[in-house]
Amino acid sequence: xxxxxxxxxxxxxxxxxxxxxxxxMSQTNGAVLKWIVExxxxxxAGHSDQKEHGSWARGTSxxxxxxxxxxxxxxxxxxxxxxxxxxxxxFSHIEFSKDMASADFFKxxxxxxxxxxxxxxxxxxxxSRVNNHLGIWYDEDNGKVWLDVSExxxxxxxxxxxxxxxxxxxxxxxxxxxxxxxxxxxxxxxVSDGERQISAYPYGQRGRGYDGRRDRRMGREDLGRVTKANxxxxxxxxxxxxxxxxxxxxxxxHGSWANYSSPQSKLIDKMQDLGPTQDDLNSYVDNEFGxxxxxxxxxxxxxxxxxxxxxxxxxxxxxxxxNKMSDFGFDNPLTRTPEEIEQQRLIxxxxxxxQMISDYVxxxxxxxxxxxxxxxxxxxxNNQDQLANSFMDVYNIEHEGVDSDGTAKTLxxxxxxxxxxxxxxxxxxxxxxxxxxxxxxxxxxxxxxxxPDTGKETWNVEHVLLRLESEGTGFxxxxxxxxEAYYTAKGMGYIEVGTEWDGAxxxxxxxxxxxxxxxxxxxxxxxxxxxxxxxxxxxxxxxQSGTLSQNYKAEALAEFDSLMKRTVxxxxxxxxxxxxxxxxxxxxxxDFPIPADFANIGYTKGAKDWxxxxxMYGLNMKYxxxxxxxxxxxxxxxxxxxxxxxxxxxxxRERPAPKNN
Amino acid sequence: MDRAQKLKLIQQSYAxxxxxxxxxxxxxxxxxxxxxxxxxxxxxx
Numbered sequence: 196x197x198x199x200x201x202x203x204x205x206x207x208x209x210x211x212x213x214x215x216x217x218x219x220m221s222q223t224n225g226a227v228l229k230w231i232v233e234x235x236x237x238x239x240a241g242h243s244d245q246k247e248h249g250s251w252a253r254g255t256s257x258x259x260x261x262x263x264x265x266x267x268x269x270x271x272x273x274x275x276x277x278x279x280x281x282x283x284x285x286f287s288h289i290e291f292s293k294d295m296a297s298a299d300f301f302k303x304x305x306x307x308x309x310x311x312x313x314x315x316x317x318x319x320x321x322x323s324r325v326n327n328h329l330g331i332w333y334d335e336d337n338g339k340v341w342l343d344v345s346e347x348x349x350x351x352x353x354x355x356x357x358x359x360x361x362x363x364x365x366x367x368x369x370x371x372x373x374x375x376x377x378x379x380x381x382x383x384x385x386v387s388d389g390e391r392q393i394s395a396y397p398y399g400q401r402g403r404g405y406d407g408r409r410d411r412r413m414g415r416e417d418l419g420r421v422t423k424a425n426x427x428x429x430x431x432x433x434x435x436x437x438x439x440x441x442x443x444x445x446x447x448x449h450g451s452w453a454n455y456s457s458p459q460s461k462l463i464d465k466m467q468d469l470g471p472t473q474d475d476l477n478s479y480v481d482n483e484f485g486x487x488x489x490x491x492x493x494x495x496x497x498x499x500x501x502x503x504x505x506x507x508x509x510x511x512x513x514x515x516x517x518n519k520m521s522d523f524g525f526d527n528p529l530t531r532t533p534e535e536i537e538q539q540r541l542i543x544x545x546x547x548x549x550q551m552i553s554d555y556v557x558x559x560x561x562x563x564x565x566x567x568x569x570x571x572x573x574x575x576x577n578n579q580d581q582l583a584n585s586f587m588d589v590y591n592i593e594h595e596g597v598d599s600d601g602t603a604k605t606l607x608x609x610x611x612x613x614x615x616x617x618x619x620x621x622x623x624x625x626x627x628x629x630x631x632x633x634x635x636x637x638x639x640x641x642x643x644x645x646x647p648d649t650g651k652e653t654w655n656v657e658h659v660l661l662r663l664e665s666e667g668t669g670f671x672x673x674x675x676x677x678x679e680a681y682y683t684a685k686g687m688g689y690i691e692v693g694t695e696w697d698g699a700x701x702x703x704x705x706x707x708x709x710x711x712x713x714x715x716x717x718x719x720x721x722x723x724x725x726x727x728x729x730x731x732x733x734x735x736x737x738x739q740s741g742t743l744s745q746n747y748k749a750e751a752l753a754e755f756d757s758l759m760k761r762t763v764x765x766x767x768x769x770x771x772x773x774x775x776x777x778x779x780x781x782x783x784x785x786d787f788p789i790p791a792d793f794a795n796i797g798y799t800k801g802a803k804d805w806x807x808x809x810x811m812y813g814l815n816m817k818y819x820x821x822x823x824x825x826x827x828x829x830x831x832x833x834x835x836x837x838x839x840x841x842x843x844x845x846x847x848r849e850r851p852a853p854k855n856n
Numbered sequence: 857m858d859r860a861q862k863l864k865l866i867q868q869s870y871a872x873x874x875x876x877x878x879x880x881x882x883x884x885x886x887x888x889x890x891x892x893x894x895x896x897x898x899x900x901x
Contacts (some may be wrong), residue, residue, distance in 0.1 A: 349873075459871075542872075652894070704866075704870060704888060704892055705866075705867065705870045706864070706865075706867030706868075706869075706870055706887065706897045707863075708859070708863055708865035721860075783859075785857075785858045785859055785901060786901045787859060789859060789862060790861060791866055791892055791896060792896060794892075795889075795892060795893050795896050798889055798893050800886075800890050801886050801890065802886070802889070803882050803885075803886065820867075821860075
């Protein structure tokens, strides 16, 4: 960002960068402030260098802003490009101000970041105006953190003019920290809690907070990825995508998936407005691939209907038209009447105007695209920071519970990184305890695929990893329930899991189905169970202890073979006990087994070990859970969530929804 | 009962009976498996 001044001593007009301007400030004892060319900074902010600014809120992640506020006590930030004004004249639009106890704001990064993100979201229209900035400052005197919309002008006269129009008593000089009275009433109507006294919220009281927010532009390195420094890289070999890695010893069971109860239904409603939508995911991916652009004609239309943009686009047009008229002799009064000359001038003007607007749009496309997004209130998710911020509402969870040892635990999950992997989106994060110590990790991969039930392409999610150091605190249940509610609320298709350790049994028990697109591979894995049963893998101790009968193998094999005959064609068993088959049968047939059938082989009531448990251990299966919000609870009244007047309540067909839905 | 219904029953049963994501006792596990085996028995094709 440059600052243009007219030097009254030398008569020169100079363009200064921040460093040079600061030098002038020092050398002229602040007099340079009076030499600033009016509205130049504002002009830049508005449109003249849109192409330099890039995306809205680029580099201004809520987490990054939070870090800055925590470090320096405050910030004044133009969201469009991350610019922090070091000079100028400011006042606050009190009607947008919000305050909260600093103890709350600073209690955690996740919470503070969410407060900031919510504030930006709630006031995005005001914050998108040319001179407006996000203001946050910590008032040490009363222990409050204020968030507001600050209007900043480089010109004192412009600030005064706007301040008067906004009933301000005074404006504040950012460079000298002086409060300048302008004679407003100090009251403003239209504030949410009625008429509110502006004088109770003077800009100049920002003290240390304001001092800390000046003279620095927030760079992408500061505000880029969310806690990038804490990013953990998680590698898995092919075929080894664990569902869970537990602690030492036996693989204990795994929690409450598919909590299809009323609380889960409420959670789905809650998640309707939280987290990125499928369109947001598309927007992000499209933008990464450079496809997220409005048609040029839409941008040209915007320019033609925006006076400032239009004026800038056709800057110099009169001279261009005059030159052309002259070059081609169109303005020769000897050959044309005045009417003909004027008519020709209009034709040339139209042509030149079209060309200049077209060139302008091509040259400033990125900035215009952002303005287009703002004006159309679309605010598409189009960078990592925005997406990470949005995912925080889904995956940043704080939960208090008691672990299996009876110890109280507070666990907090935090997103570390969101990134594009091919056309997929990966979300990685850590789980920490109340001391900030590592307590687990998670990884989720979002990908596009066809919903097995509907045949429609949707975003889906692979639960790549969730690992907790502490067992039984209830954190996992809350984490998973919220995740699943989010997927369902956003209309995502299905959850996919790859299994390892005892995952094949666990997810079968939790109601997961085979991934139909990988059924041949799944069937091959299932066939391995037969060899394990024949060889008695993991069962010799059970026989000795009397847990299994001596003829358990024959019974288990009969049950297994029966299931496999319903799963595949040409099922055969060779002389060594190995199972072979030709292909898989119709997956949609009601006779086709579900994973739970295999997990249940040989189970008797109350058993701690059984054949299915042992034989499934370590199988790398691919399971899915199709997501549907309707028929969440088979015992409660169903809800017409997709608004088609029909509900799916667990019966084979949809039926008309109750009228009170 | 079709497969989709059966899976939903199992999902709901699991949600009702599983105490947590991790760290359940053998008794708590047995409760989950007992409920599952009952569903599978009653919904045999």
